Amino acid sequence: MATYEKTTAEIHSDNIGTPRSDVSLPGDKEATLEAREIFQDGTEGVKFRTVSWQRATVIFLKIQFAMSILAVPGALATLGAVGGALSIVGWEVLNTYTAVILGDFRNRHPECHTLADMCGLIWGRLGKELVGLQILVAQVLITAAGIVSCSTAFNALSEHGACTVIFSFVSAVLITAFSSVRTFSRLGWLTWLGFTTFFIAVFIFAVAVTQQARPAAAPQTGDFDLGWTAIAHPTFVAGITASANIFISGSGSQMYLPVISEMRRPRDYRKAAIVAGILVGVMYLTFSLVIYRWCGQWLATPAFGSAGTLFKKISYGIALPGLVIGVGIYQHVAAKLIFVRILRNSRHLQANTVTHWTTWLGSNLILGVLGFIIAEAVPILNYLLGLAGSLCFAPFSLIFPAMLWMYDYKTYASGSASQKVIFGSHILIVLVGLFMVVGGTYGVAVSIKQAFDNGLISRVFDCADNSGTIS
Numbered sequence: 001m002a003t004y005e006k007t008t009a010e011i012h013s014d015n016i017g018t019p020r021s022d023v024s025l026p027g028d029k030e031a032t033l034e035a036r037e038i039f040q041d042g043t044e045g046v047k048f049r050t051v052s053w054q055r056a057t058v059i060f061l062k063i064q065f066a067m068s069i070l071a072v073p074g075a076l077a078t079l080g081a082v083g084g085a086l087s088i089v090g091w092e093v094l095n096t097y098t099a100v101i102l103g104d105f106r107n108r109h110p111e112c113h114t115l116a117d118m119c120g121l122i123w124g125r126l127g128k129e130l131v132g133l134q135i136l137v138a139q140v141l142i143t144a145a146g147i148v149s150c151s152t153a154f155n156a157l158s159e160h161g162a163c164t165v166i167f168s169f170v171s172a173v174l175i176t177a178f179s180s181v182r183t184f185s186r187l188g189w190l191t192w193l194g195f196t197t198f199f200i201a202v203f204i205f206a207v208a209v210t211q212q213a214r215p216a217a218a219p220q221t222g223d224f225d226l227g228w229t230a231i232a233h234p235t236f237v238a239g240i241t242a243s244a245n246i247f248i249s250g251s252g253s254q255m256y257l258p259v260i261s262e263m264r265r266p267r268d269y270r271k272a273a274i275v276a277g278i279l280v281g282v283m284y285l286t287f288s289l290v291i292y293r294w295c296g297q298w299l300a301t302p303a304f305g306s307a308g309t310l311f312k313k314i315s316y317g318i319a320l321p322g323l324v325i326g327v328g329i330y331q332h333v334a335a336k337l338i339f340v341r342i343l344r345n346s347r348h349l350q351a352n353t354v355t356h357w358t359t360w361l362g363s364n365l366i367l368g369v370l371g372f373i374i375a376e377a378v379p380i381l382n383y384l385l386g387l388a389g390s391l392c393f394a395p396f397s398l399i400f401p402a403m404l405w406m407y408d409y410k411t412y413a414s415g416s417a418s419q420k421v422i423f424g425s426h427i428l429i430v431l432v433g434l435f436m437v438v439g440g441t442y443g444v445a446v447s448i449k450q451a452f453d454n455g456l457i458s459r460v461f462d463c464a465d466n467s468g469t470i471s
Contacts, residue, residue, distance in 0.1 A: 072084075136367075247436065
């Protein structure tokens with residue numbers, strides 16, 4: 001198999017050393033790759049292979065353009081406009097490149113359903129299980145962050161009409177219900193709805209803050225300092241936490257992999273990933289700079305709280321479906337990992353049996369419960385996102401993709417001068433990822449400790465309003 005895979009990689013390679021997935025293979029090799037796909041079109045039962053590349057693009061957009069936009073403007077307040085903008089552009093370019101690496105590797109090894117399967121090729125069974133566990137941890141952290149965002153929305157809309165724990169529970173139920181839809185194709189129109197409503201909500205919020213005389217969180221009388229700065233000089237802990245929040249906004253590419261397995265033509269993946277990467281980068285850069293320009297240091301976290309009570313309610317009301325759907329996709333991917341891991345190579349994978357449904361619904365329920373518990377333990381959005389970004393998504397989007405590329409192109413290490421430079425650049429990506437893991441996790445851990453010490457997080461399972469609506 002190793003010899004065959006190398007031949008395939010050579011067929012796909014282009015002049016920068018990145019595997020190509022958008023060219024035709026000889027018929028016999030195309031058939032061989034197709035036979036190694038997880039879901040087979042000719043199998044009786046559930047038809048999973050129904051996602052077009054356009055629909056995949058929308059799913060990728062919804063994966064990336066979600067609640068992170070509610071934390072990124074606050075990161076700019078820490079890094080400054082220039083530093084924050086450069087961070088957004090730099091991370092988005094790098095994340096899009098590694099997304100292409102992951103998809104191309106998967107298409108050369110179509111038996112891989114998740115990043116865990118891919119890492120299993122280079123590290124064996126132990127590596128596969130450890131990375132699979134890490135993926136589940138990351139998805140649960142994102143689910144928890146989504147539950148916090150949704151409970152904040154419910155508090156804002158109802159003016160803290162109930163205990164926040166109740167709103168968190170309702171949020172967890174809604175997210176789990178959405179994630180339980182079995183196939184990405186059936187999530188299609190809901191994903192469109194989620195992306196559209198969330199985009200409209202963010203747009204309304206961005207326009208609203210430009211029309212206010214001063215930010216809602218700023219002193220409403222007398223002089224005040226907006227706090228906008230082009231160049232900031234944050235402490236290491238504050239800076240690395242802000243950078244981790246920006247990084248995670250575009251680092252969800254490992255979640256693209258299960259979608260590829262459900263695409264009609266998996267080799268169209270590159271188009272979807274690149275289009276999504278460009279659009280996500282433009283949206284984060286534009287919205288974040290506008291919001292920071294008009295709110296400065298007077299930014300709430302999540303950011304919708306910076307628009308005043310009326311527009312906060314309008315924005316949260318429109319965004320709520322997008323929040324639920326976006327987080328539901330993350331939980332869906334984690335549940336699909338468990339589902340395929342348990343039922344792979346059995347008739348229950350694509351058959352409507354009791355075992356099939358029990359495994360699928362049970363996976364979603366367990367993940368929803370875990371997300372709810374963590375949301376109540378660390379109920380602050382940017383800390384949950386920062387922790388997930390540094391501890392999990394830095395390996396997913398930086399370290400592992402670069403190592404997978406080096407696995408398939410190990411000959412570049414001893415090849416021509418240009419090949420050695422390309423190989424060395426991927427080693428550099430690994431080092432950047434390691435820095436984010438160590439520095440980011442340390443910074444977020446210190447920030448969480450300070451939040452408990454300062455009373456910002458007073459206690460777990462707290463009923464207090466988390467939307468800033470009730471003083």
